[in-house]
Amino acid sequence: MMESFKLIRSPAIVEKRCPTLTARSLSKIFHVDGGFSTVLDNVHFDIESGELVCVLGPSGCGKTTLLKLIAGFMSPSGGSIEIGQRRVTRPGPDRCVIFQEDALFPWLTVAENIAFGAKTILPGDRLSKEVQRYLEMVGLSAFKDYLPKEISGGMKQRVALARVLILNPRVLLMDEPFGALDAQTREEMQNLLLSLWAELSHTIVFVTHDLGEAVTLADRILLMERNPGRIRDEIAVPLPRPRKQESDAFHCFYRDLKNRLK
Amino acid sequence: MKLSEHYFRYLPWIPPGLFLGLWFLVSRTGWVPAYLLPDPAHIARAAYTYIFGQPDSAPYAGRFLPDAAASLLRVALGFSFAVALAIPLGVLSGRIAACHRLMSTSINALRSVPGISWLPLALVWFGIGMRTTVFLVALAAFFPIYLNTAAGARQVSPLLYQSGAMMGVGRLRGVFAILLPAAMPQMISGLRLGLGISWAYLVLGELTGVPNGLGAVIMDARMLGRIDIIIVGILLIAAMGRISDLCLNTVMRFCFKSARRMT
Numbered sequence: 414m415m416e417s418f419k420l421i422r423s424p425a426i427v428e429k430r431c432p433t434l435t436a437r438s439l440s441k442i443f444h445v446d447g448g449f450s451t452v453l454d455n456v457h458f459d460i461e462s463g464e465l466v467c468v469l470g471p472s473g474c475g476k477t478t479l480l481k482l483i484a485g486f487m488s489p490s491g492g493s494i495e496i497g498q499r500r501v502t503r504p505g506p507d508r509c510v511i512f513q514e515d516a517l518f519p520w521l522t523v524a525e526n527i528a529f530g531a532k533t534i535l536p537g538d539r540l541s542k543e544v545q546r547y548l549e550m551v552g553l554s555a556f557k558d559y560l561p562k563e564i565s566g567g568m569k570q571r572v573a574l575a576r577v578l579i580l581n582p583r584v585l586l587m588d589e590p591f592g593a594l595d596a597q598t599r600e601e602m603q604n605l606l607l608s609l610w611a612e613l614s615h616t617i618v619f620v621t622h623d624l625g626e627a628v629t630l631a632d633r634i635l636l637m638e639r640n641p642g643r644i645r646d647e648i649a650v651p652l653p654r655p656r657k658q659e660s661d662a663f664h665c666f667y668r669d670l671k672n673r674l675k
Numbered sequence: 676m677k678l679s680e681h682y683f684r685y686l687p688w689i690p691p692g693l694f695l696g697l698w699f700l701v702s703r704t705g706w707v708p709a710y711l712l713p714d715p716a717h718i719a720r721a722a723y724t725y726i727f728g729q730p731d732s733a734p735y736a737g738r739f740l741p742d743a744a745a746s747l748l749r750v751a752l753g754f755s756f757a758v759a760l761a762i763p764l765g766v767l768s769g770r771i772a773a774c775h776r777l778m779s780t781s782i783n784a785l786r787s788v789p790g791i792s793w794l795p796l797a798l799v800w801f802g803i804g805m806r807t808t809v810f811l812v813a814l815a816a817f818f819p820i821y822l823n824t825a826a827g828a829r830q831v832s833p834l835l836y837q838s839g840a841m842m843g844v845g846r847l848r849g850v851f852a853i854l855l856p857a858a859m860p861q862m863i864s865g866l867r868l869g870l871g872i873s874w875a876y877l878v879l880g881e882l883t884g885v886p887n888g889l890g891a892v893i894m895d896a897r898m899l900g901r902i903d904i905i906i907v908g909i910l911l912i913a914a915m916g917r918i919s920d921l922c923l924n925t926v927m928r929f930c931f932k933s934a935r936r937m938t
Contacts, residue, residue, distance in 0.1 A: 484837070484841060485840075485841075486837050486840070503840075504837065504840035504841045505841065505843065506841065506842055506843045508841065509841050509842070510837065510838075510841055512834055512837075512838075514834060516832070516834035516835060516837070516838045517838075518835065518838075518853070518856070518857075519857075519936075519937060520856045520857070520859070520932055520933035520936045520937050521932070529842060529852075530841075530842025530843060530844075533843065534843075560936055576842070577841070577842070580842060580843075
């Protein structure tokens with residue numbers, strides 16, 4: 414056991430070769446007042462490097478729990494998650510989360526929030542250059558000295574994106590990140606995410622309950638059901654990019670999927 | 676808009692102004708006799724002598740500086756002990772549920788003991804003077820600082836810790852990088868309450884017969900029937916308390932981003 418653990422941790426392997434995210438027989442049971450509830454039951458999946466996968470399901474199906482397990486904020490009751498064949502045991506900068514709610518540090522400016530995680534790894538002069546670069550990437554250069562309370566919800570999520578992208582994570586975990594935004598801002602943010610993804614090609618796991626959002630973004634959709642939380646189906650989205658929500662192909666696919674969900 | 680802002684700045688001076696007017700009225704008209712409440716002008720003269728007078732030219736003349744220095748030292752020492760103990764314990768109990776469970780009952784029980792009932796014990800333990808006063812000040816200032824720090828630390832959103840963890844911030848660094856700044860507004864209220872209470876317990880400690888200090892002067896003046904000096908002492912303690920509160924606020928804002936930006 415110890416031997417194989419050491420082997421897996423070898424940095425060459427972690428850095429180059431094993432970019433996939435895998436879940437094997439994953440389950441999570443919560444104990445509540447003497448009883449227990451199975452939130453996730455026997456979940457399996459593989460996610461390729463650079464893939465954008467949406468986890469779609471009704472509320473209470475355990476999709477946020479799944480994301481927390483991948484992030485390492487909690488440990489599974491059974492099964493395992495591996496990133497590049499390295500087992501996830503705790504949070505780390507290789508798997509960064511964009512939360513649904515505002516999780517910026519309210520006492521730091523936009524630029525300081527973006528620098529927060531990077532400042533222990535980058536030397537001072539590189540840091541400010543990188544911060545500048547990611548500020549531009551999310552279109553917030555003009556707001557770098559603002560505090561979180563002084564900017565809008567959409568802008569906060571841009572900061573949340575920039576502060577994790579600067580760490581160059583292997584996997585980006587997004588927990589309904591645009592759910593609290595108005596329709597127009599949400600579309601803007603989806604487009605921003607897609608253009609960043611095209612440029613940086615991170616692996617993204619995107620949790621949502623919005624079918625339209627999943628069809629707009631995903632290479633592949635993991636469809637979840639609840640009680641207990643399971644992956645019911647895997648659906649590849651073959652639509653060419655960029656996807657237009659007004660196009661006939663989009664509509665057909667959306668309608669078919671919606672019927673399947675009933 | 677401009678005009679109302681202008682007036683706004685003077686609002687804090689209205690209650691003391693009104694109070695002073697009423698005081699003039701009751702003492703000048705003789706409604707309250709001078710041996711109970713001397714005339715404000717008389718108090719002003721007494722204050723002047725107490726603060727600026729040549730030492731030994733009159734009773735209490737020029738004693739303000741040594742008295743204030745002695746009191747300030749006692750408050751500073753007691754308050755520092757309280758801060759040094761209350762903030763680490765507050766952080767522990769706010770961050771770790773087991774620590775909270777371990778300490779909260781005992782601390783709440785101790786907290787409900789009135790400070791004055793510690794006085795006899797403190798006198799036996801530490802004798803009359805500096806150490807008793809510092810002990811009382813530290814004891815009294817501890818509770819508000821501890822309770823507010825713990826409450827502030829408990830209310831830090833888990834999302835902030837999770838954000839820190841995924842960006843490589845461990846538990847220990849998280850205390851300095853996340854917990855303390857996030858709990859800063861409540862910690863500052865705790866510190867300010869603690870400092871205010873420090874002045875109250877300073878006087879209690881000094882009432883026991885120490886030779887110098889603002890509380891000692893009040894007690895001494897009562898024995899000698901110098902009601903003017905009692906009032907001067909009370910006013911000066913009020914002023915010192917307010918000034919030290921301003922200083923505390925300024926220092927915190929100067930030293931910590933989170934204090935500047937979140938309060």
